[in-house]
Amino acid sequence: MANGGDQFGLAERPDSDCMDSPKETKQEHPSYTLNSPVSPQTASSQQVSACTADQNGMEGIKVFLHDKELWTKFDEVGTEMIITKAGRRMFPSYKVKVTGLNPKTKYILLMDIVPGDDHRYKFADNKWSVTGKAEPAMPGRLYVHPDSPATGAHWSRQLISFQKLKLTNNHLDPFGHIILNSMHKYQPRLHIVKADENNGFGSKNTAFCTHVFPETAFIAVTSYQNHKITQLKIENNPFAKGFRGSDDNELHRMAKLQGKDYPVVPRSTVRQRACSTGSPFSGECRGLQGSPEAVGSPYSCENGLSSGSPQELLRAPPAHYPPPHPHLQHGQQPQIYHCTKRKVEENCSSGNHQHPYKKPFTGSSPNEGESYYHHSSYPPPPPGLSDIPLTDSPYSSDMVQRQACMFASSEPRLDELNCTSWSYTCPLPSAMTPMKPYPPYTPHPPYSSSPQGSQLSAIAHQNSPPLGEHIDYNPYQSQSSGPPSQSSQNIQSRQLSSPLREYPRYTRNLSPPLYHTLETHTHIRCGVPEWSAAS
DNA sequence: TCTTGCACCTT
DNA sequence: GAAGGTGCAAG
Numbered sequence: 126m127a128n129g130g131d132q133f134g135l136a137e138r139p140d141s142d143c144m145d146s147p148k149e150t151k152q153e154h155p156s157y158t159l160n161s162p163v164s165p166q167t168a169s170s171q172q173v174s175a176c177t178a179d180q181n182g183m184e185g186i187k188v189f190l191h192d193k194e195l196w197t198k199f200d201e202v203g204t205e206m207i208i209t210k211a212g213r214r215m216f217p218s219y220k221v222k223v224t225g226l227n228p229k230t231k232y233i234l235l236m237d238i239v240p241g242d243d244h245r246y247k248f249a250d251n252k253w254s255v256t257g258k259a260e261p262a263m264p265g266r267l268y269v270h271p272d273s274p275a276t277g278a279h280w281s282r283q284l285i286s287f288q289k290l291k292l293t294n295n296h297l298d299p300f301g302h303i304i305l306n307s308m309h310k311y312q313p314r315l316h317i318v319k320a321d322e323n324n325g326f327g328s329k330n331t332a333f334c335t336h337v338f339p340e341t342a343f344i345a346v347t348s349y350q351n352h353k354i355t356q357l358k359i360e361n362n363p364f365a366k367g368f369r370g371s372d373d374n375e376l377h378r379m380a381k382l383q384g385k386d387y388p389v390v391p392r393s394t395v396r397q398r399a400c401s402t403g404s405p406f407s408g409e410c411r412g413l414q415g416s417p418e419a420v421g422s423p424y425s426c427e428n429g430l431s432s433g434s435p436q437e438l439l440r441a442p443p444a445h446y447p448p449p450h451p452h453l454q455h456g457q458q459p460q461i462y463h464c465t466k467r468k469v470e471e472n473c474s475s476g477n478h479q480h481p482y483k484k485p486f487t488g489s490s491p492n493e494g495e496s497y498y499h500h501s502s503y504p505p506p507p508p509g510l511s512d513i514p515l516t517d518s519p520y521s522s523d524m525v526q527r528q529a530c531m532f533a534s535s536e537p538r539l540d541e542l543n544c545t546s547w548s549y550t551c552p553l554p555s556a557m558t559p560m561k562p563y564p565p566y567t568p569h570p571p572y573s574s575s576p577q578g579s580q581l582s583a584i585a586h587q588n589s590p591p592l593g594e595h596i597d598y599n600p601y602q603s604q605s606s607g608p609p610s611q612s613s614q615n616i617q618s619r620q621l622s623s624p625l626r627e628y629p630r631y632t633r634n635l636s637p638p639l640y641h642t643l644e645t646h647t648h649i650r651c652g653v654p655e656w657s658a659a660s
Numbered sequence: 661t662c663t664t665g666c667a668c669c670t671t
Numbered sequence: 672g673a674a675g676g677t678g679c680a681a682g
Contacts, residue, residue: 214676347662364676367668
């Protein structure tokens with residue numbers, strides 16, 4: 126991390142539109158694709174995805190994380206995201222710039238947040254540590270960018286912001302916010318889906334890719350655990366300006382609380398005091414607005430930071446999921462992966478069902494600012510399972526079963542989404558649940574009773590394992606992780622046909638961001654996740 | 661750990 | 672001026 130957020134002023138305007146101005150894309154960093162035939166070194170130096178062999182229109186797409194330095198800054202401390210019942214925005218907000226899209230082709234951009242591992246964490250002794258097994262994953266939900274579907278030209282025109290996405294810990298959330306468990310680690314992901322002629326993507330040739338920026342991983346909390354994170358948020362989030370220890374704000378606030386006047390103390394004095402008490406703001410510690418050097422050790426005044434830094438926990442995949450390329454440290458050159466086309470021909474044999482999650486989650490990230498790129502990241506079910514109710518899928522092992530149950534809900538089926546049905550797949554569209562402000566949430570498929578429900582079911586029939594759970598291949602060895610497309614297409618053919626067309630067309634202007642979240646219920650049952658049903 | 665009401669702030 | 676995004680602190 127170098128420029129430590131000196132672009133923040135431009136980057137973080139909480140209320141800017143979902144599409145920010147182009148000039149706010151300075152800190153973007155190229156994405157990297159999985160399965161690339163190009164060597165990481167070569168790719169990184171060229172910063173170009175070699176996807177010429179693909180003809181699905183997804184080749185060459187690159188995603189740049191905006192405000193990477195800010196994300197990295199948080200990541201180095203151990204990013205925490207507040208989750209509330211009402212829903213809380215993420216900060217830093219997730220913004221990207223995408224290049225390589227066909228200007229005239231329509232794409233759908235979505236985000237989801239998947240478990241980073243299967244652990245529950247606690248923050249004690251100024252550090253994060255594993256405290257047990259993770260709670261069952263919340264119902265997976267997709268946040269569809271409100272501009273979707275839009276042409277490549279549109280997406281490429283400016284920064285794409287997902288800042289209106291909200292996180293909640295309310296299992297019964299009716300707003301379509303992404304549901305997470307407190308004290309659990311998560312990894313946001315971006316999906317780019319090529320829309321078909323109907324602005325959906327249910328056709329057999331639907332193509333999509335997934336991008337993961339390891340530095341955006343975080344631990345969900347109901348209240349900040351690490352004071353450093355609190356300070357970073359306060360210093361960088363405009364909405365928290367009132368808590369900045371600068372000027373007389375803090376003193377004034379304290380005085381008001383105490384019901385008495387306050388002495389005017391120079392900002393420098395306040396800062397110094399803050400540093401002496403462990404605040405990250407030492408000297409010019411306004412990190413993100415300072416020079417790279419300044420932000421290099423913004424917490425030099427902070428004591429108690431154990432060797433086991435939070436970010437290590439965030440980055441380190443579970444011991445039993447060895448990082449594919451442990452030699453890469455955070456901050457090193459990233460690998461560039463290849464954007465591969467989803468197609469029937471691609472290997473889909475059970476033995477090669479390597480879930481895209483089987484990639485480095487945090488341990489050996491590609492490089493900061495660069496996303497992992499998964500083309501067709503949602504593995505289809507293994508051969509033979511495509512036409513079988515997934516609930517009937519046998520478990521291959523107890524472990525698999527456990528994982529399947531645990532993460533059964535957060536893996537949306539992108540290949541079964543269709544823009545025409547978005548307005549119905551939202552958790553609380555008027556047409557669905559107009560009378561109940563808090564419709565009961567059913568962790569397992571409750572939507573099959575209506576056309577909409579059918580669609581929801583179709584969308585959700587996929588499990589979402591923690592990213593670290595399936596890292597079983599070395600990204601450098603690209604092609605081995607190619608999406609097992611045969612099954613995928615089978616499913617698409619089976620589930621994405623005409624019924625979707627019957628639904629009212631997605632109307633952008635009538636769909637506020639909160640209604641752009643698709644819930645992927647746990648229908649997925651505690652069965653073998655499609656991507657893991659190797660037997 | 662979590663919820664809630666609050667003051668303060670941006671948009 | 673309204674709406675809504677913040678972290679704080681009490682409970």
